[in-house]
Amino acid sequence: xxxxxxxxxxxxxxxxxxxxxxxxxxxxxxxxxxxxxxxxxxxxxxxxxxxxxxxxxxxxxxxxxxxxxxxxxxxxxxxxxxxxxxxxxxxxx
Amino acid sequence: xxxxxxxxxxxxxxxxxxxxxxxxxxxxxxxxxxxxxxxxxxxxxxxxxxxxxxxxxxxxxxxxxxxxxxxxxxxxxxxxxxxxxxxxxxxxxxxxxxxxxxxxxxxxxxxxxxxxxxxxxxxxxxxxxxxxxxxxxxxxxxxxxxxxxxxxxxxxxxxxxxxxxxxxxxxxxxxxxxxxxxxxxxxxxxxxxxxxxxxxxxxxxxxxxxxxxxxxxxx
Ligand SMILES: [Zn+2]
Numbered sequence: 001x002x003x004x005x006x007x008x009x010x011x012x013x014x015x016x017x018x019x020x021x022x023x024x025x026x027x028x029x030x031x032x033x034x035x036x037x038x039x040x041x042x043x044x045x046x047x048x049x050x051x052x053x054x055x056x057x058x059x060x061x062x063x064x065x066x067x068x069x070x071x072x073x074x075x076x077x078x079x080x081x082x083x084x085x086x087x088x089x090x091x092x093x
Numbered sequence: 094x095x096x097x098x099x100x101x102x103x104x105x106x107x108x109x110x111x112x113x114x115x116x117x118x119x120x121x122x123x124x125x126x127x128x129x130x131x132x133x134x135x136x137x138x139x140x141x142x143x144x145x146x147x148x149x150x151x152x153x154x155x156x157x158x159x160x161x162x163x164x165x166x167x168x169x170x171x172x173x174x175x176x177x178x179x180x181x182x183x184x185x186x187x188x189x190x191x192x193x194x195x196x197x198x199x200x201x202x203x204x205x206x207x208x209x210x211x212x213x214x215x216x217x218x219x220x221x222x223x224x225x226x227x228x229x230x231x232x233x234x235x236x237x238x239x240x241x242x243x244x245x246x247x248x249x250x251x252x253x254x255x256x257x258x259x260x261x262x263x264x265x266x267x268x269x270x271x272x273x274x275x276x277x278x279x280x281x282x283x284x285x286x287x288x289x290x291x292x293x294x295x296x297x298x299x300x301x302x303x304x305x306x307x308x309x310x311x312x
Binding site for chain 1: 136
């Protein structure tokens with residue numbers, strides 16, 4: 001696998017190195033890569049198990065951190081007691 | 094640019110409300126709280142797992158709103174302003190949690206690891222910070238007897254990482270607005286967010302490894 005990777009990097013000028021994958025990862029996740037960058041990024045992941053795994057874990061980390069917090073429901077009402085407390089706090093000196 | 098009549102009247106209504114608020118009109122305050130608190134509450138809720146924390150954030154946000162309403166710039170949107178204040182109050186509560194915690198990750202990584210080796214990291218050497226964390230994280234979870242919770246872990250990240258991660262990944266606030274709220278450049282938001290994710294990833298991987306090793310011990 002490493003052999004193929006080295007050959008690819010050498011003979012396909014657009015082929016990204018593993019280090020470059022790291023540089024492009026943020027923008028890849030944001031959907032900010034150009035069409036060609038996106039394609040070369042995906043090509044590298046197809047050929048490189050390590051980077052594929054790395055990118056997967058990066059995405060999982062984000063997903064997990066999101067899951068660690070309460071899903072906010074905009075329709076949820078603020079408890080009436082809290083509204084009263086807030087309104088009172090303005091006039092209270 | 095042509096504006097539709099409805100948006101103009103909304104804007105006018107908002108301006109009238111603000112004028113009344115500045116004029117200390119009780120009814121206007123009641124309208125403000127009733128009309129905007131639900132959206133602010135939703136923002137606060139997403140920062141925490143407990144209702145108490147979210148309610149505290151909302152209450153503190155309104156205290157700031159009451160204090161600062163006379164400085165509100167009518168060129169900006171009222172909701173954007175209220176949103177920023179809510180975010181700032183929530184971050185303040187999280188900052189206090191950081192201090193209360195017996196195991197601040199930051200100080201943990203700056204002095205010694207569990208082998209007693211000195212591990213000094215400057216602010217710019219995130220790479221070594223991450224490497225150092227690998228050694229320290231085991232001890233962190235060993236000492237922390239409470240159930241592992243991801244939000245607590247994120248609160249314990251160094252503040253600059255914690256804040257961008259909460260604002261970008263959890264609140265899903267744009268890079269531009271995050272930069273405005275924290276007071277750093279958009280480029281810094283991007284690099285810090287990327288580093289925050291990588292740091293969290295390495296912590297979670299370490300945690301995963303520890304758990305697997307524990308399973309080996311049991312079996
Ligand atoms: Zn690779």
